[in-house]
Amino acid sequence: MSVEVRLDQGRLARFLRLRGGHIERRLARKTKRVADIARNEAPGRMGQFVDWHIEEGPSGLQGVITCDHPAARFVLDGTRPHIIRPRHAKALRFEVDGGVVYSAIVRHPGTRANNFLRRALRLGR
Template identity: 80%
Template sequence: MSVDVRLDPGRLARLLRLRGGIVERRLAERTRRVADIARAEAPGSMGDYIDWHIEEGRRGLQGVITCDHPATLFVLEGTRPHIIRPRRAKGVLRFEVDGQVAYAKYVRHPGTRANNFLGRALRLGR
């Protein structure tokens, strides 16, 4: 006895791309895992600003991880040495040094080394 099995590639592809299907569930699981690693790798409170979702792109479903912290780009790419000035004219900067409050008209920031915690999370979450 022989059994003839025919697969319709178009139908199979549509079945795999269905919302709530096995591919979306697996993609959501992996995206969530990478987002959790990114939260752990992020400096300071930046991890609180990380979120993820699944969306339909041009090539099918894709997992998207975002970080809405205002300094994200500076952390990911690093900064060159720069001067920090108060926001208001004739204002002063207030900060703490060794537990003492200090004031300054400007500060020479030494810059920061890049910290690509999102890329690192992606590599670790494979």
């Protein structure tokens, strides 16, 4: 599941539609800066899945930032409390306080939303 954010350069870029010029370089710098912030703000190793590029959109050049991590949507939106059951085994195995624990089900408390892409957009202005 891929998540993407688009940066639009504004009216001047829509009017000029310059590829390879000053506007594209400026948009690329800004897009790269926001993507770097998103990599740092992302939890765990999710930052390794953040990438960016410039493309021609319907209204001119756009900077696009994507996160291709399979759990990106769950991190951005959060999850409700839910039950986790084993799919290919009889029990789940995990470690608690250095000891190994087996369980047929786990009641996950859910996770709070962590919209690191929105935070990166706000910080990268």
